[in-house]
Amino acid sequence: MKLLILYFSATGITRTIAKIIGDKFAEIGCQVTISDITSSADRQKTFDFNAYHAVVFGVPIHSWRAPKAVTKWIKTLNGQGKKCSTFFTYGGFGAHPTHYSTGQLLGNQNFIVVSSAEFMGFYAFDRPGRKAREDRIDDSFFEVALEYAGKTYKRFTGEDNTVLEKTNYTEEQLDSIESFKFNVITQLPTREGKSCSMCLICEESCPTEAMKAKYGEADQEKCIACLACVDNCPENALKIKDISDSWSFKVEIEKLTGESMKKQKSKLYL
Ligand SMILES: Cc1cc2nc3c(=O)[nH]c(=O)nc-3n(C[C@H](O)[C@H](O)[C@H](O)COP(=O)(O)O)c2cc1C
Ligand code: SF4
Ligand code: SF4
Known part of the structure; x- marks a missing residue:
């Protein structure tokens, strides 16, 4: 099976996970091409999806969504009825809606989204004063990546015909969450x-x-x-700006502890 993995990665976490996932698909026999769509020049390239059996999109979560640059780019694509899958990297807060809102966007562009996964990366906003877990990439990444590749492969081949559910969030709800979170941290x-x-x-x-x-x-x-x-x-x-104050507030409101953050795991959305 010829597989195209397209990833966006501003600070390198999604790139690392894309390579791990690419290796796992290769281990189960796929011929994998990995392409970076981070720069605007990369996003202006034309991808011939017909040359592949399926496509995998990897992106970081920005304020409960795929980054704006990516959502804008997705709207220019023609999926030509191809099966695809998504995976996300994130800091540990609010991944859930992203799977479905991005899936919906891809569905609108004539892709069939069969599965998704989330991997906890380094939290980009640890730099200006938040203190989420830093020891993110551990053995569980490789285990989840292998399980993701195996189960997604079966959906790509049609051995398993399940597809990803639709979102429960409206675009308006996500717009307001995105702009609120963006303003707090930025x-x-x-x-x-x-x-x-x-x-x-x-x-x-x-x-x-x-x-x-x-x-x-x-x-x-x-x-x-x-x-x-x-x-x-x-x-x-x-x-x-230093956002240590908003981090203290978040820790208090969400009752976060070092232990509770360590319990968060990368996982599949099937
Ligand atoms: C603008 C922005 C918004 C973010 N919003 C979220 C968020 O809503 N939830 C979360 O868990 N992580 C959030 N993060 C953390 C990133 O998802 C995480 O650092 C990601 O792994 C970065 O990937 P990259 O290194 O490939 O760019 C945000 C990061 C940025 C830069
Ligand atoms: S933070 Fe803003 S200016 Fe800096 S690289 Fe990202 S988009 Fe560009
Ligand atoms: S701020 Fe100056 S030193 Fe830093 S990357 Fe930009 S041009 Fe280079």
Whole structure:
């Protein structure tokens, strides 16, 4: 079976998981092609889905959804009736709606979504002051990835004809959650006058062409707060606001403890 894995990864977690999942599909006999769709140039390429038996989409969760750049891109695709699957990486908070809302988007573009999975990555917003678990990639990732590949393979071949359920959330509900969460955690990255070597890495690694190295600031309309620029700056010159206070609030409201966070596991959505 020829399989295409397309992944978006701003800070590298989804890329790592895409490779693990690609290896697992290869172990059960698939011929796997992995393609990065993180940069806007990558998302402008045309993919010939007819050359593959099925497609797997891997993306991080941003405010209970696939990142805006990805949802916009999905709306340009023609799935031509292909079977596909999704997997998500996330920090441990609110993955559930993402499986179904992304599945719905793909369904609208004529894909048949057969399964989904979620993997807990490093939480991108640990950088500016949240303190979710950091020891995310452990043996369970490989076990879940293998189970995901095996069960999804059976759905791709038709040995198992089950497909993913539909969402219970409306687009309006998800819009309001997304904008609320986005506003709590986000102040656009800025250099705030710090000197830098003008290496342009921040600009080149920005998936939405929002960062302008010359000014050390992100374009408010285009920035999706993915933190790729902050992560990749070799001088550590870019910052976003410290959100330690909102983390203390979250810990209190959701009664989070180190132990309860450790109990969260990567899992399948079948
Ligand atoms: C803008 C933004 C919003 C996020 N929202 C959520 C969220 O709602 N729930 C969650 O558990 N993790 C959330 N995260 C954490 C990411 O899903 C997690 O860090 C992911 O593994 C990053 O993947 P990447 O390194 O491939 O970009 C968010 C991260 C960013 C940058
Ligand atoms: S990546 Fe950092 S050092 Fe390089 S241009 Fe951007 S802000 Fe300056
Ligand atoms: S400017 Fe915004 S969208 Fe671009 S890399 Fe930085 S955080 Fe991501």
